Amino acid sequence: MTNINQQIILAKRPEGMPDQNTFKFVEKDVDNLEEGHILIKTLYVSVDPYMRGRMEDTESYVEPYQLNKVIDGGSIGEVVESKSDDFKQGDIVIGVWGWQTYYIANEKGVRKIDPSLAPITTHLGILGMTGLTAYFGLLDIGQPKEGETVVISGAAGAVGSVVGQIAKIKGARVVGIAGSDEKIAFLKDELSFDEGINYRTTQDLEADLKVACPHGVDVYFDNVGGKISDAVMTYLNRYARIPVCGAISAYNLNEVDMGPRVQTTLIKKSALMQGFTVGNYSERFNEGAQQLGAWLKDGKLKYRETIIKGFENIPTAFMNLFEGKNIGKLLVQVANREYSQ
């Protein structure tokens, strides 16, 4: 029996918001398995805002996606056939093979994960790149100290929700900005954020920030850019630090993203803004993953996932990211486990 590999390829570089024409579904026969290789059936694929950047043909920290090639990103799968001594049928593996239903890997192309330690999906989220992004961005650049105020935009997202919890572990006052009352309730009730601001319903974001941050803002973890960041910048304290992680408000703009220039504020406050990507910290991933795993085990970190089912729903799930519908990490479940449970 020949397996059919369904793939989603980049059909067209989006101008502005991606739509269904951005993507194309194609099918290919799965090749025969050679010695030393394994056949993986995809279980979950990661759907992340940074992928929007890779759809542009511009220089960035990661290569742009190529037209008519499969859209890659983090995925988790189950080994369904193995010609490698290192893997057996039923092993759960993680790697970067993106939006396709099957993948043939050599022994170095993927990493085995232990399903008994934590739910396997956490390796695409809180124990994976999103957790590490939060960990290094907050602790290396933001450096929150006990009693300081940390404001997070995109606070209910995959990264933001971890940032806030780590800031709480470090003894900071944590204020989250998010786009629905459900998200604000999640931040305050489940994740113990001190304050939450719904930027969609607020009458006056600056006034709400002033109330939520009576002692000003020491760290602003920026996931969104745009007007929300403009507002937070007006409350910076002296020596404030701004890890710039994402600018989701700008990803789908067709024009130049204009706003108040930041130089005067940075000078007046001796403040720091630093862009980063998790890859900058690749040599310290083990440190981060161990700490995140320990906090998770101790119940100090919680997480929420939004899991959409069905390979055919991946493009829609991706587009929903930009409408702010999901809470926590967004995943698409492509198949169920067959050989392991």
Place this chain on the structure above:
Amino acid sequence: MTNINQQIILAKRPEGMPDQNTFKFVEKDVDNLEEGHILIKTLYVSVDPYMRGRMEDTESYVEPYQLNKVIDGGSIGEVVESKSDDFKQGDIVIGVWGWQTYYIANEKGVRKIDPSLAPITTHLGILGMTGLTAYFGLLDIGQPKEGETVVISGAAGAVGSVVGQIAKIKGARVVGIAGSDEKIAFLKDELSFDEGINYRTTQDLEADLKVACPHGVDVYFDNVGGKISDAVMTYLNRYARIPVCGAISAYNLNEVDMGPRVQTTLIKKSALMQGFTVGNYSERFNEGAQQLGAWLKDGKLKYRETIIKGFENIPTAFMNLFEGKNIGKLLVQVANREYSQ
């Protein structure tokens, strides 16, 4: 004989560009000298862009000037009468008494400088706060490495001209942006900058930057903000550092200073922007002053001063700062030395 102290006070907070109505000349009798005090006759006063910020009634890193009070800032003077054992007539002293022709200080209010080591005016310039601003901003935040490219805006100004020379000492390729052909010639011919760009006459600043920086920009020392900075930001290399020292283009704006938001660029390049003021480094002033003095003595640092004569010309000299007329440090000479030479 009673001496008359002429003062310039802040008569009106400027809206936009300061003008003659911003300032008012007043005269006061000089008080009688008490024990432990000295009477100083002002020789030179410093005229700096940062003073514009202090004319606003907004929170910043230094206190706003008060209405109807003398405008303070760095000054150098000669002791004309002493009732202190620590000072004698003819001593040259530096302190912060600003725009007035006489000043009575106690023994701790001023510092003696040695006129035999370097021209006394250097203590308001390359060996003073402007030199220290260049030193700490470039070396602490910019951290140029050998072979890297350092771009400086306001390059022919008091701070910029020192920044470029220190960057050359550190082995960097140095590109200066300034506003006249005379300034560009000064940067290249006298200070050995590798390239200079006249932003007033260029047809295409971005294109000129591309030619001047074939390997991109590793450090951008920003004295001006505005469109010049927008252009430099498009050539940042990965891990670029931007010490944000001044935003002279914004100081006299009456509206919000709008431009392209920086977040996306900072993320793509993992770049850092950090505002600072020299006061942040007060505990390291000795280190900086010693190094600057050594470089000056060894002929590794050169400087240019623009000296305007006459107390009555201080307001005009200050306003000229914003028209980009001066090269190097701008000073006003108020009197000649009487008791020392």
